[in-house]
Amino acid sequence: MTAPARGQGRAEDTAAADASASSAPSGVSRRGLLGLALGAGAAGLAIGAGAGAATAAAIGRAQEAEAAASAYEFFGAHQAGITTPVQDHLHFASFDMMARTDRDDLVSLLQDWTYAAARMTKGLDVSATGAVGGSPEAPPDDTGEAQGLAASGLTITFGFGPTLFENEEGDRYGIAAQRPAQLQKLPAFLGDDLDPAHSGGDLCIQACADDPQVAVHAIRNLSRIAFGRARLRWSQLGFGRTSRTTAAQSTPRNLFGFKDGTANILGTDDAALDESVWVAASDDPSWMAGGSYLVARKIAMLVETWDRVRLTEQEAIIGRDKGPGAPLSGGDEFTEPDFDAKAKDGTPAIPVTSHVRLAHPDLNGGIRILRRGYNFVDGNNELGRLDAGLFFLSYQRSPEQFVTLQRSLSTDAMNEYIRHVGSGIWAVPPGAAPGSYVGASLF
Template structure:
């Protein structure tokens, strides 16, 4: 991406001319008319900015797949689940259209709405809430998905969607040790907003929630402050709150063939064909008993993960990206303990299936006992949760040495529709 002083009119410009935060700066700097640079993957940054904003921090919105899945994992997340309060199909479509327009603005650093945060009537509340003014696009991605309850209630199909619910969108079973809380589970719709800047992510969810008033209300929302997965080989593997590198063996954006096989839905026809190019989002709020973990010996910690703490090398030797050798014998059993996290999560123990993990560390204050309510907000994208999540989670809940330090308190499964082209809205295929 090159720095552009005079942004060109772009074919990707929106029907509604959003006011780009950066374009505004450009206008001031160049003394000319600022036009939002909506070109895909492009951002316009004025050379006259006092503090140069990072360039090229816009993630492509349009495409075969929604952004925020195989695109590089950002460091901050705000996810929210919504329940629809309307029973009207047209209103749901209108909501998705409005959300799509707002998302398209926000991901390129523009304000929501025609007049944005400050350009409208002095007597009306601003269209955009404004806290992201002066901030760059920050690689914001907003990804949406549909829960089971979107399609049907116990009384039957909703919104004329009979026969449209994908078979893979199951009711997740009770896993051993689950302690799910209603206030952190389920939802008709999910919105995953990820960005480099937490305020940009929160701004996105807040504005979508505002647009939803009268049609959808927030069921739960979760902030994640640090990514726990790398989704690109260019990223270093981050650490979870246990202090370990997790997700070393995660699927990466560069592994196209593996993504096709394990993440992207394809080959569906009839009422479910709208999911082709989509994926399934599994969200699990996993509270960690970090206090007891912190008291466990380093040797135990490493055996529980199956990796060394500092380097992240498998206990069978080598360095971080050395393949674990599950057959290598140690003094009393394999070098990679059979109940270690790596041994249980490895594709070789799961019929070769892989997940694209995109989780975040979280803390939500403390509980009544003076302990941090902290853990992992687990997010995974899979081609089919029945084969790519349920069996693995069952095995891990039963056998994973780590489970002793974990408590699943929230859960959600959502069908994530494919990406869209200019002029379409997210989830359009479902209503076609």
Template structure:
């Protein structure tokens, strides 16, 4: 053990500049996402923490995720603010590939517990992003925020078929950690939780092992646990117009502190994969509305061919059925509505009945949940044939404040 702080070897130069380790040539990847400064992630490098928007939204989706929802246990506004400041500092460091605290793992007093838990020592930044959100329950009387609650931070309605577990629902705060190494993501959440003891406590948490959406055109479309490509028509980082229209809160949307922010919806969706696996291929494809191999919309040839809802086959039956997933979720069906999806596959042990508790941890970002996610989910819950294989058992809605400027802290536009 050299005693060097974690990852200093990897060449961290300072806030706002990202360097990869060991000679890999990588440009700065801005979280403000203008297409010119998007570069393909090689997997190990750092993603800048500062920017107009928080990282972890349009950042090309990393392979792993650890998401945590927390309840604030302190009732003192000052304590909450100081926590957000401490968290921001730790997040700045960890996303740059450093320990949560300088010299935290092994550089401190030998008689003191280490200030960094240490499991990420020697690991590269791994494109770690940390993204914070505030739940509706944070905006009550405790912290003097009730007047500042965004009207669009609604309580989600109950959708048909919802089977929500209280222990996987809600939260005053959430933190999404995404990285290309699961240990780096878990290390980040663990250390942030630790910093928060006495002020926050974990309400629920979820690990994800494989991204189910691409958020950049530079990424191939991944597959979900049904074996289908997922997120082909996602809003992508390179499409600045779509991001402005569908993702970022703009001046005039209200409230002012939120400009540059967005809204996050999390849904834990259990997938009855055992039943799905007994379903014939042709039926699977009709349920999804795409082919399983290349992922082409039914009636078309290639993955990125436009979904054409107006093609009909024998007897005038629509080729993409009335209850097909891609039809119901399509912008055309929903009057132009789109969302940016950023979900992950999960398996969490067994359901106790001989099945895997597996599914998709759905995460999406949108500018107005009531007008985007809600109508989309309402249409799917009511008609999507895929619902027979799904069960939504966890849920959360959070407002995601804008990005942090140099010297600022998470949520500073709300608290100052």
């Protein structure tokens, strides 16, 4: 079902707002309205383009586009934006709670964010009055840059960082005892060159959509709503998904030109999701049941150096053919790698330092994670080189899954061409029930 475009049919939008209000906290709090009135943000847009021949792959992409134009349900057992078909664009944002805020401030912020997110994912403005329906003598509730745009498959996912539960100031919100034991700052990994200004955060929001302006609009307005309670710590724009979560999606390529995410967990694989992604009711703490743990890593890719590497060496580093994406042991893209296969010279067909080999579940005790990463290009650096790379996002039932895999990659030949420059971990609570808000189980 295609979502209504924002700003079209104000009466219909208002009726939809009433329906939305029945399945979300009742409106925005007074402080939330203050944020709408006084906040400000910067929006950027990119224009996506795509076309394809009349092939099976093109049909699959057309199906993806149709799904992206529709609205995904915000409420449910799990938060949207995890197993949802990966959209084309990302705006990720990390927030810190403001000094001298209390438990009521945190709860009201989550309620206000839930109310606004439930509307925006339906293709509506953040409130019933929206961008143009309020008093002309007051700042509008909605920034308005998404007027006339459909929901574009927008999903908004919220997470809680370790410092939300306890930081140097102590237990600010009376929730330290509810902190998951596994929710700890990630350990240092070989090759880390992390920028503290682009790492961590009390709260995070992942906004994904197939229209970049819709994703930016979501973060911009949620930042305004947070005024006086939380401030933006850092954010990241992403484009060109680097994984897939449905069988219908084609496998994308990363900025090194290789297919990425071929063996990713799919959103229809309930057994794998239960085993590797969703926190179980038997796990501790109980309020996280149905949730997951999110790891974000900003990985700079030294693309100019990589571009001077001969093709055979690139393929040996990755462990796959650069064209069709087949493992170097043979077959097609979806053929399982054969790590016992030998090359003509008797060496392993898939080198022992290749990324595919070191990251494979067979060599990591069966560990799997669900990836939702994106490419990024943030202009150029002071040396005139592209500031580009992978904004890696993964969901897992336990952070230990990511830690184990990352340590396995310490001998990855690809490490010569990448640098981990940003990092964060968040507990992603289960989805909100209609009439409630994200994170209610924590309180």
